Amino acid sequence: MLTDLDLPALWEYRSDYQEPADFDAFWSSTLAEARSHDLGLKLTPVETPLRTVEVFDLAFAGFGGHPVRGWLRVPRHRTGPLPAVVQFHGYASGRGHPLDDLLWASAGYAHLLVDVRGQGAGYAGGGATPDPVGSGPSHPGFLTRGIEDPHSYVYRRVFTDAVRAVEAVRTVEFTDPGRVGLVGASQGGGIALAVAGLVPELAAAHFQAPFLCDIRRAARITGSGPYTEIAGYLAARRDRVEAVFDTLGYFDGIGFASRATAPAWFSAGLMDGVCPPSTAFGAFHAYRGEKQIRAWEFNGHEAGGSDDLAVVLPAFQHLLKP
Template sequence: MPAFDFPIEKLQNYMGSSPCPDDIDQFWDRNIAEMKALDPQVELIPSKLQFPNAQAFELYFTGVDGARIHAKYLRPKNISKPIPGVIEFHGYGYHSGEWSEKLSWVNSGFAIASMDCRGQGGNSQDSSSVLGNTLKGHIIRGIDSGPDALLFKKIFLDTAQLANILMSLDEVDETRLAAIGGSQGGALALACAALEPKIKLCAPHYPFLCDYQRVWNMDLDQNAYEELRNYFRYHDPLHQRKEQVFNTLGYIDIQNISKRIKAKTFMACGLMDQICPPSSQHAAYNKISAEKDIVYYPDFAHERLPGWADKVHQFILSHIDY
C-alpha cells in the first residue's frame, strides 16, 4: 500500500477534510434553475471529417454568462429508434480529443458528446471577467469575487446543460445516458451526474477537484493543484483567510455535491496517485449514496489504467438496457 496516503481500510471510510458550505444545496438549486432558464441556442454543424457509419457534428450552445460552448457530437447513421448516449469530459487543460476516438461508442449504437471546457484547450469560449490570476488557475479563478464567480461553477453547469441538450435530441433516449471521464474529466462526470439526476450511469477514474484541503495538507498542492499553493503565496501569505478560501472552494468541491448523484457509479483509483491522491478521491466516492463500485489499481499512479476503458464499455453496455 502507498506510504503517502491512508491505508485502504481508512480510505473506504474517509469522509473528507474540506468544509462544506451550509447553503450548498440552495446554491446549486438556484444555479441549475438559472441555467435551465437560458436559451441555449443550439447549433449542430456537420464536421469536415465524416465516417462511413457515423455522422459527426460541431455542437455549440450558449452557457451561463453568454459563453458559447463547443462539443464534438457523433451519432450512428440510419437511426430507427431513440438510442443511448454518452457524455465525455476531458482532463485539465486538454480538449475533447480526436473524432475517431469516439467511434467505438458509435459502433456500439450510442450517440456521444465530448465537451470542450471553457478556457482550456478546445473551442469553447471563456467569458469570465474576474479579479486575479488566469494562469494555471481555473480552480481559484473568480474566488475573490465570491462563489458565483468561480469558473468551475460555470463549467459544472456546462456539463449539466450539455446533458439536457443531449436529452432533448430526437434520436437520444433521455433515460439511457452515461457520463465518463478521467482526472478533471472524472470530476466533471461526477458533477454532471450530481447536477442532472436523469444521468443513469457514471464512470469516472481518478477524479480531480475533490477535497482541496486534504490535498493542501498533504503538501500535494503542486502539478494540477499548484494554483492552491500559489494563491496562498501571492494573495494570503500569512493564511489569514484560509478558512474563507476553503469554504468558498467548497462550492466547487466534488465531495460536497456527490451526495446528489443518483446514477449507478463505477470508479477507478490508482493507489499510487500523487496528482489526485486516493483519499481526496474517496472523499467524493464515499459520499455517493447511489449504487456504486470501485476498482483499485495498487501499483498505478495518475496514468493510463490498463483495461479500464474496456471495463467502462462493458459496465455501460451491461447496464444501459440496450
C-alpha cells in the same frame, strides 16, 4: 511509490469536508439563471473519412447564455433512439479533433464530448469554447480564477455548462433522454461527479481518478499540479485561506456525491500523485447511489486506463442497452 493511504486505510477513510449551509440554494439559483437563456442547440454535420461514425459540431448556450461547443459522435447506421454518453475532458485539454475519441460511438452510443470553457489552447486536445468572463488576480493555470467568491469562481461556469450539455443532448432528436450516462477522467471525472449531483434520472456514471474531490486535503498532501495552483495562490495571499476554502466548498465532489443517485463506477490509482486516492475514496464513501470502486495498486493518475474502461463498458451496456 505509494502516494497516500494504503488500501485498508482507504476503505476506512472518511473526509472531514463540511458543505456550505446554502449549497443547494446556490446551485438551484445558478442553474435557474442559466435556464433563463434559450438552449439554442445547433448541430452541424462534419465531413470526415469515417465509415461507421458520423460527427456533428454541437453548440448550445451554457452559463450566462455563452456558447459552448462539443463533438457529438453517433453510429452511422442506427435504428431508433440512441442512449447517450456525455464525456468531460481532463485539465487544460479540449474536445480535440473530430477523429479523436471514437470509443463510445463505436460501442453504439451517441457520444457528446464537451469543451471546458477557456481551456485547450496548448495541449493535444484543442478547445473551441472561450470563457468571456474575467476574474481578479490568479495563479497561472485555471484553478484559482475568481476563487475568493463562489459566484465568480470559474468552475461555477464550467459545472453549469456541463449540466446544460446533458440538457442539450437530451433534446437531440435521435437520442433517448431516459438513457444518458456520464464519463470523465481527472478534471472530467470531477465535472461528471458534479453533474451527477445536479441532474436527476441519469442512467450510469464513471468517475476515473476524479479531480476536485476532498479539495482541502488534496491541496495539502500533493506536490503536483493542478492542486499546487491553490498552494501557489495562498502562498502570496496568506490571509485568504479560509475565504478560498469557503468558496471551494461549493465545488467539492463530496458535496455532489452525497446527492447523486445514478449507478456509478469509481477508480483510483494508488500511486496517483495528481489526485490522491484518498480523495476519490472520500467521494466514493459519500456517494448516495449504487456504487463500486476499483483501486489500481501500481497505477498512477491513469487509474487503470483502458483496463478500467474494459470494466465499465459492459456495465454501461447492461444499463443503457445500446
